Amino acid sequence: MSKPIDKTCDVLIAGGGPTGVTLAVLLARRGVKVIVAEKEADIYPLPRAAHIDHEGMRILQEAGVAEAVMKTARRANRYDFLNAKGEVLLRFEGAGQIGPGGWPAANMIHQPSVEAELRKALAAQPTAELHNRWELTSFTDDGSGVTAAINTPDGKRTIRASYLVGADGARSPVREAAGIAFEDLNFEEPWLVVDVLVDDYSKLPTENLQICDPARPTTCVLMGEGRHRWEFMIKPGETAEQVSDDAFIEKLLEPWNVKGAVRLERKAVYTFRARIAERWRQGRVLLAGDAAHQTPPFAGQGMCSGLRDAANLAWKLAAVIRDDANDTLLDSYQPERAPNLRATIDMAIMMGKTVCITNRWSAWLRDLKFKLARKLGKLPDGPPAYPPISTGRIMAGTPGAGSYFPQAVAADGTRLDEVLGLGHALITRADLAAPRLAPFARQIGHWLDKHQAEAVLVRPDRFVFGAGRAADLQQAWG
Numbered sequence: 001m002s003k004p005i006d007k008t009c010d011v012l013i014a015g016g017g018p019t020g021v022t023l024a025v026l027l028a029r030r031g032v033k034v035i036v037a038e039k040e041a042d043i044y045p046l047p048r049a050a051h052i053d054h055e056g057m058r059i060l061q062e063a064g065v066a067e068a069v070m071k072t073a074r075r076a077n078r079y080d081f082l083n084a085k086g087e088v089l090l091r092f093e094g095a096g097q098i099g100p101g102g103w104p105a106a107n108m109i110h111q112p113s114v115e116a117e118l119r120k121a122l123a124a125q126p127t128a129e130l131h132n133r134w135e136l137t138s139f140t141d142d143g144s145g146v147t148a149a150i151n152t153p154d155g156k157r158t159i160r161a162s163y164l165v166g167a168d169g170a171r172s173p174v175r176e177a178a179g180i181a182f183e184d185l186n187f188e189e190p191w192l193v194v195d196v197l198v199d200d201y202s203k204l205p206t207e208n209l210q211i212c213d214p215a216r217p218t219t220c221v222l223m224g225e226g227r228h229r230w231e232f233m234i235k236p237g238e239t240a241e242q243v244s245d246d247a248f249i250e251k252l253l254e255p256w257n258v259k260g261a262v263r264l265e266r267k268a269v270y271t272f273r274a275r276i277a278e279r280w281r282q283g284r285v286l287l288a289g290d291a292a293h294q295t296p297p298f299a300g301q302g303m304c305s306g307l308r309d310a311a312n313l314a315w316k317l318a319a320v321i322r323d324d325a326n327d328t329l330l331d332s333y334q335p336e337r338a339p340n341l342r343a344t345i346d347m348a349i350m351m352g353k354t355v356c357i358t359n360r361w362s363a364w365l366r367d368l369k370f371k372l373a374r375k376l377g378k379l380p381d382g383p384p385a386y387p388p389i390s391t392g393r394i395m396a397g398t399p400g401a402g403s404y405f406p407q408a409v410a411a412d413g414t415r416l417d418e419v420l421g422l423g424h425a426l427i428t429r430a431d432l433a434a435p436r437l438a439p440f441a442r443q444i445g446h447w448l449d450k451h452q453a454e455a456v457l458v459r460p461d462r463f464v465f466g467a468g469r470a471a472d473l474q475q476a477w478g
Contacts, residue, residue: 005147005160009035009129010321012148012161014136014174016040018049018111019289019306020167021118021130025063026314028125030422032321035159036122037150039135039168043119046266047195049111050223051300052307054099057107058407058462059307061417065117066103072225073107076208081354081370084213084363089370090354092382095208102407102415108208110224111303136173139164141283162321165286165313167306170273172291178282185274187296187349189356190234191219192243192269194252196262198228203261210298210355214363217355219298220256228262231297233356240269272296272352274345280334288313293341298351299383301344312337315422315460316393332392340386347383393459395466395476399451405458406447410439417462424477428455428470 011027013020016038024034052060052069060066081090095106122128131152139148146164150157166174198204211218219231232252234243242248244267253259276293280286289306313333319325357363373379389402396402408416419436429448432441448456453467457477466473 004158006157007035008160009033010161011035011163011165011317012037012136012146012159013165013167014148015166015168015172015289015291016119016130016132017044017167017169017289017306018115018118018303019310020165021115021122022059022063022307023165023167023288023310023314024128024130025118025121025125026059026310027318028122028128029062029064030314030318030322031127032318033127034129035161036128036130037134037136037148037159038130038132041132043112043115045112046268047111047223047227047229049114049300049303050108050221050229051304052107052109052114053300053304054101054103054105054107055404056101056304056307057103058101058417059311060114060118061103061415062311062422063118064121065114068117069109069114070103070107072113073104073109074222074225075104075107076206076222078207079106079210080207081210081212081351083367084211084215087367087371088374089212089367090379092380094382098409100404100406102409102417106300108222108224110227113224136168139174139177139285141285143283146284163284163286163317165288166291167288168291170290170294172287174285175277175287175291178285180282180287181278182275183278185276185345185349187274187352188271189296189352190240190269190271192232192234192249192252192267194230194232194249194264195223195266196228196230196258197265198226198262200261203258204228210351212355212357212363212366214358214360216252217358219355221300227265230256233358234269235358244269272298274349276338276341276345280337281330286313286330286333293345295341295345296348296352298355299344299348301348305341305344308340309337311461329393336389336392339390343386389463393465394463395457395468395473398466398468398473399453400447400456400464401466403464405456405462405464406443407462408440408443412439414439416440416444420458422460424460424465425458426455426470426474426477427458 010033013036016036024036027034075096077096079092099105135151137149148159209220217233273294288309295302320327394401451467455470456467457465457473
């Protein structure tokens with residue numbers, strides 16, 4: 001005998017972290033009925049992610065929290081890789097400049113504060129619910145929907161949803177229950193993460209640093225207002241208990257001369273891994289964020305990747321649920337996101353392998369190669385560009401198809417997406433004279449000129465469906 005259904009919804013999301021809650025907000029803003037089941041009693045109080053890029057901020061803008069997040073975000077104009085002597089091996093500049101997403105390229109944040117703003121935004125949505133201390137224990141996908149068993153403080157509940165999204169972290173019970181394996185990308189290093197509260201900023205670096213010292217590879221980065229972070233590679237033979245001792249940490253911080261300037265807030269040992277789930281969709285079950293992929297932190301793209309998943313998935317789920325689109329649209333989720341994600345992981349691994357050299361001879365050779373490349377002018381001045389979408393819901397073969405459409409910013413600070421709204425947008429040259437788009441006419445006109453196109457159709461996640469004749473684009477979109 002089947003159990004009675006306690007609640008129904010369009011989308012059940014397991015996991016109330018930044019990916020799950022962002023997805024829930026984006027769905028709810030499109031009228032989708034969503035329930036978020038989070039097993040913990042509250043937001044995890046201590047910081048994890050420290051960085052959101054301009055694309056992530058654009059997604060938070062859609063969720064309605066970008067301005068609040070920016071109030072406590074900090075920016076470092078440089079990201080330096082230094083050797084043991086303090087010499088620059090690699091330098092990425094321009095992190096404080098406005099990126100194509102219409103926000104500063106790199107923003108250092110305090111994750112619990114970001115999550116708090118996202119939860120406020122979710123609470124304001126009438127079609128959304130978030131329940132703490134709700135733990136998904138099992139589910140059944142019968143082809144027409146998913147029935148999930150949930151443990152709650154008030155007993156067991158049964159939820160019926162059209163779709164289930166596992167945004168439940170690296171150990172994802174949803175992924176495990178679905179029998180989806182991880183592809184290991186062969187990067188695994190244990191590190192000690194030390195977060196501090198700052199009392200005197202004058203004693204702290206103002207740029208983000210990777211110290212490529214074989215004696216102890218170290219990361220030093222800004223965080224949101226009032227905080228700073230160090231990460232120290234754990235050497236062979238050292239235990240988690242040993243490196244987590246306060247006296248040991250104090251000794252690690254001695255070379256930075258910050259005694260009296262900072263107070264320890266958190267210490268934790270993490271194993272930095274690179275892995276990707278073999279499947280991100282199985283029937284009516286989908287994975288997002290760390291449940292689908294794990295990225296080493298050296299490029300600061302872990303949380304950003306989860307936000308991109310949410311942006312890609314939200315409009316597609318809404319189209320299927322609200323607009324009767326064929327659910328094969330959801331099959332484009334992984335093919336569109338995975339190449340971007342793999343490029344992100346490759347970049348993080350490249351950075352990690354540069355930093356994590358502990359053999360002095362190998363470090364000497366690395367330093368020599370970087371010095372030679374610098375003299376020859378062959379070092380990049382920024383991270384490599386992510387690949388565009390090459391397959392999926394795009395009009396392949398048209399100019400700019402699959403590329404990221406830049407968000408123009410008007411002289412008064414208004415951003416393009418505020419005018420375009422939540423859906424797809426067909427923009428023609430004639431439209432640029434209309435009052436709503438006139439403030440952005442120069443930037444959009446430049447894009448159309450560059451691609452020699454009369455019009456562009458921009459998807460809800462702000463990637464380009466295609467460019468060309470307006471009638472052709474509209475017909476192809478359907």
